[in-house]
Amino acid sequence: MSWSEERVELLRKLWSDGLSASQVAAELGPGITRNAVIGKIHRLGLAERAKSAAGARPRPAKAPRPQQAASAAPAIAARNGGHGGHGPASHGPVVHGNVALAFAPQTMAVARVTPEEVVIPMSERVTLMELRESMCRWPMGDPTTPEFRFCGAHSPIGGGPYCAHHASVAYQPAQDRRRRDALRAPRYA
DNA sequence: CCCTGATTCGC
């Protein structure tokens, strides 16, 4: 992998946009590491960035709290904390089942915010390369375009795939299944 | 432990 003019140009753009070195590396594709980016940045003399970008939070750590549905989320974590099975594959289905219980009739009325109503800025979303085990895997955008991203918020739901907010929608009760499925599995022409 | 950028130094 060499630094073609194209790559350097993209590097300059993304870096000046305030993306972190690892984020830039992910955008440039496999074969370009965070270290490679940082090294190049220094060689290009781009080390000093505008403070606005440096002070900003490049990390997608905090997703906006789902105002009311959040109260149901801890119940899910509590339930999952107790059993023995480890590893994503083993507890996935269990999470699903327990969540259905967590959203008992008295609590499920609160899950009225859809993912589309919660604005997660592009800068906080993550690409597949940036997605970590600890991040929310909720897909955002059209997967057939380069703009496709994942939510990326750190998922507090005991080892589950989604952040509290998206879990609240993903696991809506059966009566809302039609709307839920429309949100989860959009068709792309 | 997750991440950040900075620096060194063998290639």
Add this chain to the structure above:
DNA sequence: GCGAATCAGG
């Protein structure tokens, strides 16, 4: 010039 390894820090 390049970037993995390492460092110092949040």
